[in-house]
Amino acid sequence: MNTERLTILPPATALSGVVAPPGSKSITNRALLLAGLANGVSRLTGALKSDDTLYMADALRAMGVGVEEPEETVFVVTGTGRLAPPDQPLFLGNAGTAVRFLPAAIAALATGEVIVDGDQHMRKRPIKPLVAALRSLGVAAEAPTGCPPVTIHATGGFSADHVVIDAGLSSQYVSALLMAAPCAGRPFTVELAGNDIGARGYIDLTVAAMRAFGASVEQESPSRWRIEPTGYRAADYRIEPDASAATYLWGAEALGGGRIDIGTPSSDFTQPDARAYDVIASFPHMPAVIDGSQMQDAVPTLAVLAAYNATTVRFTGISNLRVKECDRVRALSLGLNAMKEGLAREEGDDLIVEGDPSLAGRHLPAEIDTFADHRIAMSFALAGLKSSGITILDPKCVGKTYPGYWDALASLGVTYLEEVPG
Structure with a gap:
């Protein structure tokens, strides 16, 4: 069992800088x-x-x-x-x-x-x-x-x-x-x-x-x-940059303010997850219903943003997320409720996130079980930009698709507390 832990420290200033996502x-x-x-x-x-x-x-x-x-x-x-x-x-x-x-x-x-x-x-x-x-x-x-x-x-x-x-x-x-x-x-x-x-x-x-x-x-x-x-x-x-990886940087920009230049306009991506850009740009007034069927790997990013949204968001068309690297619908529900009980719930295969802007700036002592899933780790790291106490378990699982993820956030001014066993 991997017992490494990484706690994100909310940055004191808006995030800014240049980060090139890895290839798709x-x-x-x-x-x-x-x-x-x-x-x-x-x-x-x-x-x-x-x-x-x-x-x-x-x-x-x-x-x-x-x-x-x-x-x-x-x-x-x-x-x-x-x-x-x-x-x-x-x-x-x-x-x-x-x-x-x-x-x-x-x-x-x-x-x-x-x-x-x-x-x-x-x-x-x-x-x-x-x-x-x-x-x-x-x-x-x-x-x-x-x-x-x-x-x-x-x-x-x-x-x-x-x-x-x-x-x-x-x-x-x-x-x-x-x-x-x-x-x-x-x-x-x-x-x-x-x-x-x-x-x-x-x-x-x-x-x-x-x-x-x-x-x-x-x-x-x-x-x-x-x-x-x-x-x-x-x-x-x-090979063009990875649109799924870009969603974390777009999400970090939306949550953290500032300006993150990823080097590629959203309109230049051909990958389906790039359509998440417009949804992220609508934060903190995201749509009441988001169909995730055609941008499945972006749903974890959007779900974490929805935790800080002004209103409730229901994610539909996401049943396939249950057979990804882990049951992502369940993992998202568990992670969000670790931040605040009742923040999320499952209805069939839909995920409902009760947006709560007051979470920003609060201490939320939440340990996020990533289930060795890179997308759960990377998306919940975004919550650590707004709330203190967010701890990612098994942070190295991001190596599946974005080995440089933690370094990328660090280059923007994000700092961490790391715990390595032994």
Whole structure:
């Protein structure tokens, strides 16, 4: 059990400075995989180096892909258009993108048995819909618990050219199949089972990245894509900053006053979480109802801001947050109520936050259980800008996507009390 603790000390002055968010995790892991599936040398710049992306890079190396890191934000990837079965199971920590994306690529381009596994948290995250889709394509794949580990008996392709996928739990299942499809050897169709899909904007990210690496993708309807058997070609690819990470800096600016320059206008982001900017800009008069379905990773940021809002905020469309790195709806409710009993409540899968501006400037001796979830840690740190006594448990879990987060806040004038065991 990690017993490290970090207590944020509210700054005496408004926050100001320049902080560049790290590269997008979502785009980095897509680009790494596509470069690994391509034949040739690709250079990825602006990339994120964090737990999630380094797990993906190591998995690709284990399957015969060359991955070099000549600079802090650069990957150079050398692919052959094939994936070799690794010598041992692929361990991917709690990297959801890596665990969801790789099985389909392995099924399309490898030959032999491959096991994709993760840590104790990943082993609770559902992958059954993707396994069912692969089985419908003639791939012998098993996940007995409905969660990782997943065993793929790859034969270097699919036996069908049309797959129907249930994406109600995660759009990552769709992205996995889309990215594997150009390697199928014949025109291929990916279709949704129904219209429910978690964070549809991430499909747009996937398609844009695929096209950058030479794929031909046509969206025939809101629930159907046709992909040509082009394979992928190596490319130089620039990765934009992470919009989810930017929400913490936008939130810090809204709560702490001052001016934080992140170097990228909100309008320049293509990631779905960037739409949170307008909601954050409305603070302390946030909308009474916020639909979080298409900006799921921004919801923790918005929920902590809502604690200091002038009025009550209800978050809807967030049922998928229950199957993220932790049950984020529950974690947010517990954390907010640790700050003040009755501050938040769950109604079904909705989260209601009773805004209380009087919390600003008060001492709230709250220990925030992060459940090893980076987004819970980073979002509740924002509460520490307004109220004293906010203590983040397991603060190093931010390394999953933003290893420099605490240093970034420190550069703006935030100070901490750290407790390290032993």
